[in-house]
Amino acid sequence: MTHYPINLDLTGKKAVVVGGGHVASRRIAFLLQSNACVSVVSPDVSNAINQFIENRQVTWYRKNFEPEDIIDAFIVIAATNDKDVNRQIADSAGSRQLVNVVSQPELGNFEVPAVLKRGKLTISVSTNGASPSLAKKIRDNLSDRFDESYDDYLEFLFTCRKKIQESSLPIEDKKTILNKLLDPVYQNPQIQDEILASFEAFIEDY
Numbered sequence: 001m002t003h004y005p006i007n008l009d010l011t012g013k014k015a016v017v018v019g020g021g022h023v024a025s026r027r028i029a030f031l032l033q034s035n036a037c038v039s040v041v042s043p044d045v046s047n048a049i050n051q052f053i054e055n056r057q058v059t060w061y062r063k064n065f066e067p068e069d070i071i072d073a074f075i076v077i078a079a080t081n082d083k084d085v086n087r088q089i090a091d092s093a094g095s096r097q098l099v100n101v102v103s104q105p106e107l108g109n110f111e112v113p114a115v116l117k118r119g120k121l122t123i124s125v126s127t128n129g130a131s132p133s134l135a136k137k138i139r140d141n142l143s144d145r146f147d148e149s150y151d152d153y154l155e156f157l158f159t160c161r162k163k164i165q166e167s168s169l170p171i172e173d174k175k176t177i178l179n180k181l182l183d184p185v186y187q188n189p190q191i192q193d194e195i196l197a198s199f200e201a202f203i204e205d206y
């Protein structure tokens with residue numbers, strides 16, 4: 001079996017995380033970064049989750065799981081340390097809900113990759129459950145190669161691409177310029193500023 005990789009827009013979508021431990025904390029942090037509307041159902045929560053609750057970023061239902069907790073959720077994370085409860089969560093979900101089961105991934109319909117974010121750049125690494133530790137190691141190795149300067153570089157490329165698309169250049173020239181901008185020289189912030197300051201002159205050179 002092989003999985004279909006996608007990047008979901010979760011803005012304003014209801015996410016319910018069941019369990020308040022280590023894995024739940026990781027899931028919640030990422031769901032919040034994705035602008036989901038997050039609730040947690042658990043008798044206790046980690047310090048990290050408690051901080052989110054105090055900041056009113058997450059709603060806490062301090063209780064054990066019951067099937068009605070996930071009725072209107074778009075995305076459900078079964079992250080308790082009780083396999084029977086995780087199975088019950090998966091069984092309670094409807095066929096149109098996204099469900100991730102952290103202890104028995106085959107009971108859900110998606111798995112979570114190891115992720116490196118640099119602004120608009122997302123690098124996701126998955127081993128389809130063969131070795132989550134390898135996914136994490138590869139992600140960590142890539143973090144030096146794609147350092148924080150990529151945040152600004154991606155913004156620069158995004159701005160340039162919009163300008164190039166709006167221009168009346170022939171499609172082949174547009175592609176040529178877009179590819180030129182991938183030369184490492186354009187990762188230099190000073191050069192990026194210079195190009196943006198006189199963009200018309202820059203595209204005329206090509």
Ligand SMILES: C[C@@]1(CC(=O)O)C2=NC(=C\c3[nH]c(c(CCC(=O)O)c3CC(=O)O)Cc3[nH]c(c(CC(=O)O)c3CCC(=O)O)/C=C3\N/C(=C\2)[C@@H](CCC(=O)O)[C@]3(C)CC(=O)O)/[C@H]1CCC(=O)O
Nearest residue numbers: 102103105111112113114126127128129130131132135136
């Ligand atoms: C990548 C990452 C993303 C994240 O979770 O955020 C992730 N697991 C991470 C780490 C990790 N997980 C585990 C260890 C201990 C070592 C080990 O057991 O190997 C470590 C290492 C560590 O913690 O250092 C234990 C573990 N994991 C799963 C099971 C159940 C099973 O395999 O059946 C068990 C046994 C539990 C038990 O003992 O009961 C299952 C899954 N874990 C996945 C993702 C999905 C497949 C991804 C893939 O293969 O690429 C999948 C299938 C389902 C899912 O979770 O969606 C995250 C690192 C990212 C980060 O740190 O940012």
Ligand SMILES: NC(=O)c1ccc[n+]([C@@H]2O[C@H](COP(=O)([O-])OP(=O)(O)OC[C@H]3O[C@@H](n4cnc5c(N)ncnc54)[C@H](O)[C@@H]3O)[C@@H](O)[C@H]2O)c1
Nearest residue numbers: 019020021022023024041042044064065080081085102103
């Ligand atoms: N997918 C992964 O990346 C990964 C990594 C490590 C472990 N795991 C698996 O995930 C499970 C959870 O790991 P963890 O480190 O977060 O565990 P944990 O012990 O830190 O947290 C478990 C949480 O589940 C809550 N809980 C227990 N029963 C509940 C119920 N009936 N209703 C609601 N909440 C309930 C507990 O109160 C606790 O907050 C592990 O048991 C293991 O099987 C998965």
